[in-house]
Amino acid sequence: xxxxxxxxxxxxxxxxxxxxxxxxxxxxxxxxxxxxxxxxxxxxxxxxxxxxxxxxxxxxxxxxxxxxxxxxxxxxxxxxxxxxxxxxxxxxxxxxxxxxxxxxxxxxxxxxxxxxxxxxxxxxxxxxxxxxxxxxxxxxxxxxxxxxxxxxxxxxxxxxxxxxxxxxxxxxxxxxxxxxxxxxxxxxxxxxxxxxxxxxxxxxxxxxxxxxxxxxxxxxxxxxxxxxxxxxxxxxxxxxxxxxxxxxxxxxxxxxxxxxxxxxxxxxxxxxxxxxxxxxxxxxxxxxxxxxxxxxxxxxxxxxxxxxxxxxxxxxxxxxxxxxxxxxxxxxxxxxxxxxxxxxxxxxxxxxxxxxxxxxxxxxxxxxxxxxxxxxxxxxxxxxxxxxxxxxxxxxxxxxxxxxxxxxxxxxxxxxxxxxxxxxxxxxxxxxxxxxxxxxxxxxxxxxxxxxxxxxxxxxxxxxxxxxxxxxxxxxxxxxxxxxxxxxxxxxxxxxxxx
Amino acid sequence: xxxxxxxxxxxxxxxxxxxxxxxxxxxxxxxxxxxxxxxxxxxxxxxxxxxxxxxxxxxxxxxxxxxxxxxxxxxxxxxxxxxxxxxxxxxxxxxxxxxxxxxxxxxxxxxxxxxxxxxxxxxxxxxxxxxxxxxxxxxxxxxxxxxxxxxxxxxxxxxxxxxxxxxxxxxxxxxxxxxxxxxxxxxxxxxxxxxxxxxxxxxxxxxxxxxxxxxxxxxxxxxxxxxxxxxxxxxxxxxxxxxxxxxxxxxxxxxxxxxxxxxxxxxxxxxxxxxxxxxxxxxxxxxxxxxxxxxxxxxxxxxxxxxxxxxxxxxxxxxxxxxxxxxxxxxxxxxxxxxxxxxxxxxxxxxxxxxx
Ligand SMILES: Cc1cc2nc3c(=O)[nH]c(=O)nc-3n(C[C@H](O)[C@H](O)[C@H](O)COP(=O)(O)OP(=O)(O)OC[C@H]3O[C@@H](n4cnc5c(N)ncnc54)[C@H](O)[C@@H]3O)c2cc1C
Numbered sequence: 001x002x003x004x005x006x007x008x009x010x011x012x013x014x015x016x017x018x019x020x021x022x023x024x025x026x027x028x029x030x031x032x033x034x035x036x037x038x039x040x041x042x043x044x045x046x047x048x049x050x051x052x053x054x055x056x057x058x059x060x061x062x063x064x065x066x067x068x069x070x071x072x073x074x075x076x077x078x079x080x081x082x083x084x085x086x087x088x089x090x091x092x093x094x095x096x097x098x099x100x101x102x103x104x105x106x107x108x109x110x111x112x113x114x115x116x117x118x119x120x121x122x123x124x125x126x127x128x129x130x131x132x133x134x135x136x137x138x139x140x141x142x143x144x145x146x147x148x149x150x151x152x153x154x155x156x157x158x159x160x161x162x163x164x165x166x167x168x169x170x171x172x173x174x175x176x177x178x179x180x181x182x183x184x185x186x187x188x189x190x191x192x193x194x195x196x197x198x199x200x201x202x203x204x205x206x207x208x209x210x211x212x213x214x215x216x217x218x219x220x221x222x223x224x225x226x227x228x229x230x231x232x233x234x235x236x237x238x239x240x241x242x243x244x245x246x247x248x249x250x251x252x253x254x255x256x257x258x259x260x261x262x263x264x265x266x267x268x269x270x271x272x273x274x275x276x277x278x279x280x281x282x283x284x285x286x287x288x289x290x291x292x293x294x295x296x297x298x299x300x301x302x303x304x305x306x307x308x309x310x311x312x313x314x315x316x317x318x319x320x321x322x323x324x325x326x327x328x329x330x331x332x333x334x335x336x337x338x339x340x341x342x343x344x345x346x347x348x349x350x351x352x353x354x355x356x357x358x359x360x361x362x363x364x365x366x367x368x369x370x371x372x373x374x375x376x377x378x379x380x381x382x383x384x385x386x387x388x389x390x391x392x393x394x395x396x397x398x399x400x401x402x403x404x405x406x407x408x409x410x411x412x413x414x415x416x417x418x419x420x421x422x423x424x425x426x427x428x429x430x431x432x433x434x435x436x437x438x439x440x441x442x443x444x445x446x447x448x449x450x451x452x453x454x455x456x457x458x459x460x461x462x463x464x465x466x467x468x469x470x471x472x473x474x475x476x477x478x479x480x481x482x483x484x485x486x487x488x489x490x491x492x493x494x495x496x497x498x499x
Numbered sequence: 500x501x502x503x504x505x506x507x508x509x510x511x512x513x514x515x516x517x518x519x520x521x522x523x524x525x526x527x528x529x530x531x532x533x534x535x536x537x538x539x540x541x542x543x544x545x546x547x548x549x550x551x552x553x554x555x556x557x558x559x560x561x562x563x564x565x566x567x568x569x570x571x572x573x574x575x576x577x578x579x580x581x582x583x584x585x586x587x588x589x590x591x592x593x594x595x596x597x598x599x600x601x602x603x604x605x606x607x608x609x610x611x612x613x614x615x616x617x618x619x620x621x622x623x624x625x626x627x628x629x630x631x632x633x634x635x636x637x638x639x640x641x642x643x644x645x646x647x648x649x650x651x652x653x654x655x656x657x658x659x660x661x662x663x664x665x666x667x668x669x670x671x672x673x674x675x676x677x678x679x680x681x682x683x684x685x686x687x688x689x690x691x692x693x694x695x696x697x698x699x700x701x702x703x704x705x706x707x708x709x710x711x712x713x714x715x716x717x718x719x720x721x722x723x724x725x726x727x728x729x730x731x732x733x734x735x736x737x738x739x740x741x742x743x744x745x746x747x748x749x750x751x752x753x754x755x756x757x758x759x760x761x762x763x764x765x766x767x768x769x770x771x772x773x774x775x776x777x778x779x780x781x782x783x784x785x786x787x788x789x790x791x792x793x794x795x796x797x798x799x800x801x802x803x804x805x806x807x808x809x810x811x812x813x814x815x816x817x818x819x820x821x822x823x824x825x826x827x828x829x830x831x832x833x834x835x836x837x838x839x840x841x842x843x844x845x846x847x848x849x850x851x852x853x854x855x
Contacts (some may be wrong), residue, residue, distance in 0.1 A: 118693060119764045142697075163643050174641065176650075177618050192828045197763035198804035199610060199782045200654075202823040203833055203851065205617055208650030212643040229697045252558040258581050258671030287709050297700050300722035357639040389640035390559070429641035437644070444644055447629040452840070453645050459835035472645065 010469070012099040013057045013080070021080060021102070025060055028070035032367045033108075035059040041451035044103050047088040047095040048150075051352070051406060052435055056083070056097030063108035065183075065191060065221045070220065071104060072129050073189035081465050082187070084215040086127060087160030087274050089150045091433030094162065094214045094470060101465075104219060106157050113222070120227045121180060126157025126220045130164075133225060136327060142227035145172035148430075149338045157220045163212035165430040166264040167337065168294075170388035174430070176211035178226045184210065184218035187461045197224060209456070214432050215467040217460040231296035234262070235306055236330040239313050240287035240320035244268060245398055247289035250316040251387045254293065257312060259305050263294040264388035265337050269365070270396070271344065271382040278343030281336035282329075284320050291387055292337055294330075340384045341395065348380070348397035352409050356420030357429035360390045369419055370394055377412045379405075394418070433471040441471075442478035450475060502551030504565065505523030506632070506663060512544050513661055513845070514630040522848040526659040527567045528594030531603050533810050535656050535821050535850040541577040544661070546598055552576050554638065561621060561638050563666040566598025571596055577669055585613040586672040587742045598662050604654030607744040608704035608715070611696070611779045616653055621816055623649045623694055625660035628841030638666045651836070652741045656822075659840040673703070673717035677724075678739055679713055681712050681732030685768055685777065688712040692780040693765055701726045704740055707777040708750060713739055743778060750776050753787045756811035760784040769798050785809075792819035799823070830854070 013021070025034045036058050045053045055179055062068045075082050081101030090470060097103050109125035112133065116122070117140040122133055130151040134143040147166030148154055154164070159175045160182060165302065172178070181195040196209030207221075241247040254261065269288050271401055276283040281289060293309060295302045306323070313321060324330035336343075344351050358366055366432050367383065374381045380397040398409040417427040417440045427433070427440040441450065445450060453472045457464065473481075512824035516523055527546040533726055550567035557580040564573055570588050577583050581615075587607025588600040601623070605616035622636025635648035652659060683691065688707045695702060695714070701723060713841060714730060715737070716723045728735075742748040751757075753774065761783055762769075772790030782804075788795060792808065792815075799806035805823035824831065829853070837844070839855050849855070 009797035120697060137640065165641055169641070173614070173618065176647070177614065186828075190828055192826070192832075194829075196760045196803065199779060200604070200615065200617075200761050201825070202805050202807065203654075203825045203829065204659075204836060205604075205650045206829065206832060208647050211650075212647055217646075229700075231700065255560060256558040256580075258674070260671065270849050297718070298722045298726070300725050301701075301719050304719040304721065352531070357641050359556065359561075359639060361559065386641070391639075391641045423638050424637070426637050426642040426644050426646050427569055429639070430643060432643055433645070441644060445634075448627075448629075449633045449635065449645070451750075452627060452631075452633055452648070456646050456648070456651070456836065459839045460830060 003036045008135070010098055010100040018057045019072070021058055021078065024074045024078075025058065025428055028074070029060060029062060029067055030327055032080040033061045033063070044085065044088070044097060044105070047085075047090040047093060049091050049096070049434070049436055050091045051400065052093045052096050054097045056098055056101070056103045057099070059103040059105055061108050065185065068104070068185045068219055068221055069189040069191065072185055072187055074441065075102065075465060076187050076189065076463070079293045079463065079465065081468050082219070083467050084157070084219050086155030086161070087129070087153050089154040090158060090162060090434065091355065091431040092428070092436040094432050094434035094467070096330055096435050096441045098469070106155065109157070109221065115140065115227070117142070117495065121224050122227055122228070123222065123224050124156055126160070126223060127155050130154050130156055130159055137227050141230050143230055144225050145178050145228050146175050149341065156223050156225065160220055160223060161210055161213065161215050162430065162432045165386065167265050167334070167386065167393065170264055170386070171260050171262045172228065173470055176208060179207070179211070179223060180226055181224035182207055182210055182220055183222040184220045186218050187463070187465050191221070191353045192218070212432065214434065214471045216457055217466065219466070233299045233302040234294060234296040234330070235302055236292055236294045236324040236333055237306065237309060238283070238290060238292055238320070238324070238333055239318050239468060240284045240290040241317065241320050242288050244289040244367055245364045246318070248360065248387070250313050250318070251291065252360060253312045253316070255388065257308065259295075259309060261293050261309075261388060262296040264289040264386075266385040266387035267337065268341065268383040270380065271340055271384050274343040274347050275340050278346060279332070279336040281332045281340050283336055287319060292333055337384070344382045344395045344397065349399040349401065350397075352396040352398060353431070354396065354412055354416050355391070355428050355431040356412050356417050356425055357389070357391045358420050358423050358425035360387070362423040366392065366419060366423060369390065370416060373412055373415060377408050379409060379412055386429070389429075390425065414440060435470055438471070438473045438477065439481045441473050442481050447475055447478065452479065503548050504551070505546075505549035505567070508663060509549060509663065510545065510626055510630065510632060511583055513626045514849045516628050516842060516845050517628070520843055522845045524850070525661055525847055527596040528569065528592065529584065530590065530592040530595040530811055531605070534603055536816050536847050536853070537850060541848065547596065548663070549663065557582060559638075560640070560669050560670055563638055563664055564597050565664045566596060566662045567600070568597050570595045570597060570600060578672065581672050582669045583608060583672045584667065586616050586782045587744060588616070589746070591746060597665060601665050602655065602657045602662060607708065608740050610779055611705075611782055612703045613670065617650055618848050620649045620665060621668055622652050622666040623652055624663040625652060626663060627660045628843055628845055632663070636666065640668060644683050657847040658837060658851050658855050660846060674712065675720040675723045676715060676716045676717040676737060677727050678713060678735050678737050679727060679730055679732040680735045681714075681730070682710055683707070684710070685710045688777070689765070689767065689781045695730075696780060699726050706743060707781065715740060743776070750774065750785070754841050755787040755789055756815055757809045758786045758788055759807045759809040760786060760799050760804060761807070762799060766802045766804065769802060771795055771798055796823060820853065824852065
């Protein structure tokens with residue numbers, strides 16, 4: 001069984017061990033690729049979830065596969081944990097350093113190796129930014145479909161590790177549906193290729209397993225992604241409503257009618273106000289809810305379906321229905337949505353982004369509960385929602401400088417996630433578990449399931465050195481967390497059936 | 500047959516096998532008995548009575564069913580709401596079940612355009628080699644909590660656990676569909692297919708057989724009509740696809756070893772003797788060949804793909820193996836994973852690889 005299962009909390013590396021490691025790294029890396037001075041380490045203290053911080057003892061920045069192999073062999077030999085890092089935009093503390101381990105930054109792996117216009121694939125290094133792939137492919141009228149809102153900054157290596165989604169994944173799928181092959185280095189320093197450009201590979205779907213594995217199974221060094229032809233026609237409709245239920249029902253009706261929009265994104269009033277103030281994109285700030293519905297395909301397809309969508313929406317007391325008149329306006333309307341996080345960030349000193357997914361039919365129950373809790377906790381919540389697939393991003397506004405407010409925020413966030421599980425959903429749709437949702441894993445999974453997760457990790461990483469302590473809680477931790485809940489009253493959702 | 504929850508019984512059977520350290524085969528409809536090497540010396544656990552749709556919410560695009568549920572049942576349940584399984588599971592016999600389909604990860608003609616089984620699995624429940632009933636994934640489209648065990652089970656040929664139920668993403672049935680046939684030599688057909696895939700989002704199947712390219716277009720009616728007139732060729736019956744998918748097409752009436760080659764897009768004709776039908780825009784090739792297994796595998800590998808001995812007599816299957824052997828490193832991972840899910844080696848021994 002995995003060693004991680006009952007592992008003790010990390011004890012920081014001793015100075016002697018740290019110096020020994022630095023020496024070992026300097027034998028395989030140039031001096032400037034081994035960061036060890038305080039001011040060099042500072043930028044690596046946290047990822048996009050800045051409330052968690054830990055200064056790493058060492059950061060290494062390899063630029064060849066051989067260097068990655070050498071680094072991992074050293075760490076494997078020395079028993080030193082490794083935290084891989086892309087751009088550090090992750091929102092769950094996945095790339096949060098460990099006091100007893102190194103950060104393996106993949107930023108120098110930033111080359112697009114090849115674009116095959118005919119096979120419609122791109123071979124890229126993991127540190128390539130998501131958007132850079134589509135930019136490079138645009139010469140061939142191709143693009144890479146998954147488009148996380150962080151796409152200007154986040155790396156494709158991070159996307160694979162989190163199985164990231166974007167506003168277009170309802171129709172075009174998540175990262176796992178758009179990656180054909182991953183070459184990765186194991187903790188032992190072996191280079192292995194998973195998947196391929198044929199439609200399938202024999203045996204277990206290990207390519208699938210690597211997706212969303214949060215840097216805990218292997219370190220990705222090369223990725224082949226699928227590129228898609230740009231659709232001939234794309235049109236965006238904005239629909240506003242004076243209550244969230246109407247918007248939710250309209251969404252269900254559109255999908256029930258047999259239309260799969262390319263994107264279907266919803267926002268509630270606080271998010272609308274924030275986005276409009278930030279991007280001046282033309283959202284009606286008096287609306288209680290609005291959604292953006294994008295259709296793409298051939299001209300005939302889009303016209304036909306757009307007419308149907310408009311009819312359906314009209315049945316749900318829509319207060320404003322607006323079709324983007326041209327490409328400029330379409331991009332403008334998307335900009336509001338895509339900058340919703342920073343926009344909300346301007347309303348408040350800090351915000352905390354939650355990432356649960358729910359079966360869409362429970363939307364109004366969940367929103368109502370959140371509104372109640374928002375009052376109870378005296379914390380404002382703005383909601384952006386990947387409405388097509390039920391992925392909810394409540395943004396809790398708080399001020400970390402007010403004593404106790406972060407703790408209240410985290411508690412509220414935890415409650416929201418548990419509610420997502422209660423209604424049949426999950427604690428994370430796309431941001432990953434990382435450090436952040438590790439306790440809620442104990443709510444979603446029982447001890448046997450968690451043990452099986454550790455066992456799977458053990459098949460790849462028997463000494464539990466790759467990003468240990470993230471994503472999958474130890475049973476001890478769950479026991480403590482469970483106890484905590486008992487202390488407050490009752491066991492979390494003991495009445496829930498497991499299926 | 501009636502809906503029936505056989506969870507308790509199946510759990511008990513697995514626990515008994517654990518106690519007796521007795522490996523067993525897992526079987527539901529038996530429509531895929533010919534895939535892989537079925538151990539003939541061990542008992543069988545029958546999943547076919549564990550059947551029924553557990554949950555189906557058309558507006559959420561998700562269905563959950565017990566693994567013994569017939570594909571027929573699932574298809575008709577979905578069709579009532581204008582929906583379908585995008586990956587078009589083959590029906591080698593009418594007894595094909597959803598459990599077998601997911602375990603063998605078999606997908607139909609739409610695979611290159613709409614995705615395969617692995618692209619539509621959302622969650623599952625399974626019994627592992629310790630006899631624990633476990634649930635992974637769920638009934639929502641986006642879910643990254645924990646490792647993706649559901650995808651791991653997809654295509655594992657039942658070697659990692661007994662699948663109890665699966666949740667799948669479903670899609671709307673297209674309003675209109677047309678199949679066209681156009682005489683074309685294989686070389687031009689492969690080139691044309693590649694071009695077309697970049698041009699028309701309406702193609703949902705493409706195959707080459709007997710000197711002709713066959714294409715299926717699906718979508719809203721006038722879009723399909725416009726695309727069909729651009730493409731040209733004669734309209735033929737849609738059952739070409741189900742016959743091909745189910746191996747009921749006359750092409751499959753041959754008593755020679757049947758190979759399935761899976762190769763990258765743009766792969767030219769390969770140097771393998773035998774009648775070949777090209778499905779999946781040329782990426783899945785059905786080839787009846789008596790050539791040496793090593794040579795066939797090496798040819799597929801040189802093209803960037805792999806070759807599976809799909810249908811053959813037991814003797815050849817045992818000597819040549821059926822599934823293409825992976826690299827040593829990947830094989831080691833297979834063994835490690837098998838050991839972590841099924842340490843006693845109970846589930847479907849040797850079905851996927853002799854060593855698993
Ligand atoms: C404003 C904002 C908007 C966002 N919007 C979205 C969104 O719409 N959809 C979405 O899904 N996410 C979104 N995110 C989250 C984040 O951008 C994604 O999770 C992204 O994939 C992280 O990529 P990264 O390169 O920053 O990875 P990092 O944060 O550096 O790392 C993330 C995880 O990947 C691992 N990792 C990184 N590189 C490798 C590698 N080469 N090999 C192995 N493991 C590796 C790390 O160990 C860590 O566990 C958003 C974040 C922000 C800040």
